[in-house]
Amino acid sequence: MAEPRLWTPADARDWIAVPDADSDKYSRGVLGVVTGSDRYPGAAVIGVEAAIRTGVGMVRYLGADRPANLVLQRRPEIVTAEGRVQAWLIGSGMDPGKLTREESSLLDSALHGGEPVVADAGSLRRVAAGAHQRAFGVDESWRIVATPHVGELATMLSGLGSPAEVGAIRADPVSYAADVAARLGIVVVLKGGTTHVVAPDGDAITVSGGSPWLATAGTGDALAGIIGALVATNAERVLADPGCLASVAASGVLLHAAAGDAAAAEGPLAALDVAEAVRGVVGGLLR
Ligand SMILES: NC(=O)C1=CN([C@@H]2O[C@H](COP(=O)(O)OP(=O)(O)OC[C@H]3O[C@@H](n4cnc5c(N)ncnc54)[C@H](O)[C@@H]3O)[C@@H](O)[C@H]2O)[C@@H](O)CC1
Numbered sequence: 001m002a003e004p005r006l007w008t009p010a011d012a013r014d015w016i017a018v019p020d021a022d023s024d025k026y027s028r029g030v031l032g033v034v035t036g037s038d039r040y041p042g043a044a045v046i047g048v049e050a051a052i053r054t055g056v057g058m059v060r061y062l063g064a065d066r067p068a069n070l071v072l073q074r075r076p077e078i079v080t081a082e083g084r085v086q087a088w089l090i091g092s093g094m095d096p097g098k099l100t101r102e103e104s105s106l107l108d109s110a111l112h113g114g115e116p117v118v119a120d121a122g123s124l125r126r127v128a129a130g131a132h133q134r135a136f137g138v139d140e141s142w143r144i145v146a147t148p149h150v151g152e153l154a155t156m157l158s159g160l161g162s163p164a165e166v167g168a169i170r171a172d173p174v175s176y177a178a179d180v181a182a183r184l185g186i187v188v189v190l191k192g193g194t195t196h197v198v199a200p201d202g203d204a205i206t207v208s209g210g211s212p213w214l215a216t217a218g219t220g221d222a223l224a225g226i227i228g229a230l231v232a233t234n235a236e237r238v239l240a241d242p243g244c245l246a247s248v249a250a251s252g253v254l255l256h257a258a259a260g261d262a263a264a265a266e267g268p269l270a271a272l273d274v275a276e277a278v279r280g281v282v283g284g285l286l287r
C-alpha cells in the first residue's frame with residue numbers, strides 16, 4: 001500500500017464549485033437528503049445546515065415528518081418535495097435496527113439510483129451488505145462514500161464476515177479501512193482525531209488536525225453534510241471520473257477540521273457551531 005498523502009487547503013480549494021452568472025440552483029447541484037428519525041431528529045438539522053453552509057444549489061429533504069419539521073423551522077429554504085438530485089446524503093441519525101418501511105425504501109432508492117451517495121451511520125450496514133453492488137456491479141459502486149467511525153467500521157467488518165476489535169482498528173486504521181474500501185468498491189472515510197480517506201484501489205489520504213473539541217455529539221453529522229454538498233456540486237466530475245471521489249471526500253474532511261478549529265477558537269463548540277463555521281472557511285479559501 002502506498003504511503004497516505006496529506007491533504008492541503010489548496011487541494012480542497014479545487015473542489016469548491018463557485019457559481020457564475022450562468023449558474024442556477026439546479027445547475028449548481030441538488031443534494032437529496034434522507035437523514036434523521038423520530039429518535040435522532042437533530043442529526044438531520046445539523047447535516048442540512050452543514051450542507052447549506054458548504055454551498056449547494058438546493059437541498060431536497062425527504063426524511064421523516066419530525067426531523068423534516070425541525071429542518072424547515074431552521075431552514076425554510078429546504079425543499080421537501082421529491083424530484084431530481086445530483087447526489088444523496090443518507091443515514092445520519094437513523095438506527096439501522098429501527099427503520100420504518102418508508103425509511104428503508106428511501107435508503108434503498110438512494111443507494112440504487114445511480115447518483116453518487118454519501119452514506120453515514122444508519123445506512124452503513126446496508127452498504128456493507130453490498131446491495132448497491134448487486135444492483136450495479138463493483139465498478140459502479142465507486143460512487144459511494146461511507147463515513148464510519150471506528151465502531152461503525154467494526155460493524156461493517158462484521159457484516160463482511162471479518163470481525164475485528166475496535167482496538168485493532170485503532171492500531172492500524174488505514175489497513176482496515178482499505179480492506180472495506182476494496183471489498184465493497186467504495187471510498188471509506190474513517191473518522192477520528194486523524195481521519196483517513198481510502199479509495200477502493202488502496203490510495204489513502206490523511207487529514208490530520210481538527211480541534212479535539214470536535215469530539216462531541218453531532219459533529220459527524222456535520223461532516224456528512226459537508227461532503228454531501230461537495231459531492232452534489234461536483235457530481236458531473238465524479239460521474240465522469242469516479243476516481244476523484246476520494247479527493248472530494250478529503251476536501252470535505254479538511255473543511256470540517258478547519259470549521260472545528262474556527263468554532264473552537266471561541267471556546268467549547270457544539271456541532272451546529274461547526275456547521276455554521278464552514279461558511280467562513282469556504283469564504284477564506286476562495287479569497
Ligand atoms: N443530535 C443527534 O440527533 C445526534 C445523532 N446521532 C446519531 O446517533 C446514532 C448513533 O450514533 P453512534 O455514533 O452512537 O453510533 P452507534 O451507536 O452505532 O455506535 C457506537 C458504538 O461504537 C463504539 N465506538 C467505538 N469507537 C467509537 C467512536 N470513535 N465514536 C463513537 N462510537 C465508537 C461505541 O462504544 C458504541 O458501542 C447515529 O445515527 C448518529 O448519526 C449522533 O450523531 C449524535 C447526535
Ligand SMILES: Nc1ncnc2c1ncn2[C@@H]1O[C@H](COP(=O)(O)OP(=O)(O)O)[C@@H](O)[C@H]1O
Nearest residue numbers: 149191192193211212214215217218219220221
Ligand atoms: N479527538 C478528536 N480530534 C479531532 N477530531 C475529532 C476527534 N474526535 C472526533 N473527531 C471528529 O468529530 C467527528 C465525530 O463524528 P462521529 O463519531 O460520527 O460523531 P457523531 O455521530 O456524534 O456525529 C468526526 O468527524 C471525527 O473525525
